[in-house]
Amino acid sequence: MAETFDKHVLDNGMVLLGEPMEAVESVAFGFMLPAGAAHLPEGCCGAASVIGDWIFRGAGDKDSRQLSDALDGLGLVRGRSVGSSHLTIGAALEAGNLAEALNLHADIILRPSLKEDQFELARQLAIDEVLSLDDDPRQKVMIKLRELFYPSPLGRSALGEISELKGLTAGTSKQIIRDNFDLSKTIFTVAGKYDFDAVCRQMEGLFESQPQQDGQSINSTPSAGQYTHIENDGAQVHIGLMTGTVKPTDEDYYNARVAVSVLSGGMSARLFTEVREKRGLCYAIGARYHALKEAAGVMCYAGTTPDKAQETLDCVIGEFNRLGDGISEEEIARAKVGLKSSLILQSESSSSRAGAIGSDHYMLGRVRDLDEIKDRIEQTTVDSVLAFLRNNKFKDFTVVTIGPRKLEIKN
């Protein structure tokens, strides 16, 4: 397990974080730009999705084609994601090509061409992507669930809304880039094989611009139980359910993670055995911990058929409620082993680590050592998890269903 982290802060406030990994030939990096969906002006929901495409359509002295050619010429396996807080652009690649990849990304972030005709293409593709959700109800139910659970603007769909995307202009989008590509709040992460001194020198040269003004922070609390039903005459029912819980900064964070793992950490976990295996109620089920900096919850999905939908929902809520009644030593032991095992597997992927250290820094203000996480998981007990559940009862379920009929929420 990796035990050391690299950290350097540029004069303009941009944070550089690194995690060296032995015996890998690759490196992964990411720029977490504070341009996530929750940070965009009212009515511009979806702009980050368009911008994330647009800035790659030419930058510096390269047109769209030349830029794509240059990036692919370095063998980049690219990743781009829009979350509530950040628009993250990054890649994994052969370690030897890192410096050249960073040069290109400095152009993309600081000197994108932002041509009007390219904007129209990017916007149209973003609209088509939202339309395509109609053919993907499983993803759609979870997007709607986040919207309902996290108060606006936190829960906004990163893909955007059709009506707002139709009204979005190149001018507005340029202004959003100027306002939100704020280097003083940008986190750069790198993991794998790299020379941190060389990375720091290069990043200083590339990103030595002035810090920008402070944006405002967002304060809000999750929704206290709402139900939205989306009518759809399919053969399936998609159920999304979410309930508030503690944030990663909370003392009880690890108790919450272990509790969720007892509920849904593996095939021996309660949701899987009670809902799927014993009763055959649904073909797909899972719950996971989901956190933004401002709020957190347990998010659950179940896919079933109309005749089993009500029983599935009752059963899922029943398992959430029942958890505080008692947990066995064996369940806690398995939950811990499962959490630690996924930690080890993630620790071996440079892309996972680059994402994890950036997220830790943003959420906690520091990067957690893997041994610290393992120790904290290890310290949880049946008593500590049950005490957490007593003080933080799962309740006020926010529910979204897609299917032929509305269901009844029996808390």
Added chain:
Amino acid sequence: MAETFDKHVLDNGMVLLGEPMEAVESVAFGFMLPAGAAHLPEGCCGAASVIGDWIFRGAGDKDSRQLSDALDGLGLVRGRSVGSSHLTIGAALEAGNLAEALNLHADIILRPSLKEDQFELARQLAIDEVLSLDDDPRQKVMIKLRELFYPSPLGRSALGEISELKGLTAGTSKQIIRDNFDLSKTIFTVAGKYDFDAVCRQMEGLFESQPQQDGQSINSTPSAGQYTHIENDGAQVHIGLMTGTVKPTDEDYYNARVAVSVLSGGMSARLFTEVREKRGLCYAIGARYHALKEAAGVMCYAGTTPDKAQETLDCVIGEFNRLGDGISEEEIARAKVGLKSSLILQSESSSSRAGAIGSDHYMLGRVRDLDEIKDRIEQTTVDSVLAFLRNNKFKDFTVVTIGPRKLEIKN
């Protein structure tokens, strides 16, 4: 890069393959059982999907619950897949728990409980999973495409057909397990941190049963161009397209891989730039090489809207046809870099490597060294790829569409 492989063949013919990886704490393993969808009796399509669930519902002296508890207690991140040739069961986990995980898997493979009531639950979930495809047209179009392109039984859907699943009995499924869990044709793979001598000794003890009879091999050639349209009144059109090409055993295999990479290896590749970026025709597009032992093809997906569907299809077929007309040195160079880069990234994941060495052994009868693959990719040239395309023209496109209207195939 890893340079050495471990290999040992048990007396009963079962092949054990290993790839040691430095500096990882995890290990991944897989049992490739010759019970893939193409190897099942007529009318039992989907049985492998049911069996892959059923055998985990109790084995050896453990009932379903105890077995799940034991597997999760080892922190296994499980993977199960049904392909044309194999039902593969495996996991990634902390290296220290490998021996115990193998003991449990010997029970699952050799001594599954196969209780009738558990069969009904497994069968019903398999039926629900097929039904759920109606809500996932993107996956559905590719399943139908494989069915149409590869002749029966090669292209069979691993999920099965509702009518056949409804007729499937526990008795038939037990017989399939007896006939198809043939250790003499089973490939066991392990990658990551392990002691190969210890693994071999343990596997000898666990799997010392007699070899079973030879099954027949399957010979067939891919379909020569057919079109199936599935009516669906959604806002999207899903296009699947496939054309035959050389198999991994062919001298021209690497030329084929580079050609497909020129077409769809990255965001600078032809399909992405011509169809998505320049014309904004579709929100999702990609082509990839797809091989069974018996036949291979290039498989392409495009997701678009009804008004752009015909132009998208014309444009995609146009790019396939145009490829043989000329390729630049730069395109070949980028295609090679892209292929080598993904190779390096895959080489760092124990699960990927466990899968790759098993697939190599099955397809080629030997495991390829990563340096060999890199060298062979490096040896391709504009001339060699164009010569390959002249002798193996992309033609006779098999097409499946899901959408409101039938399209026209203009070859």
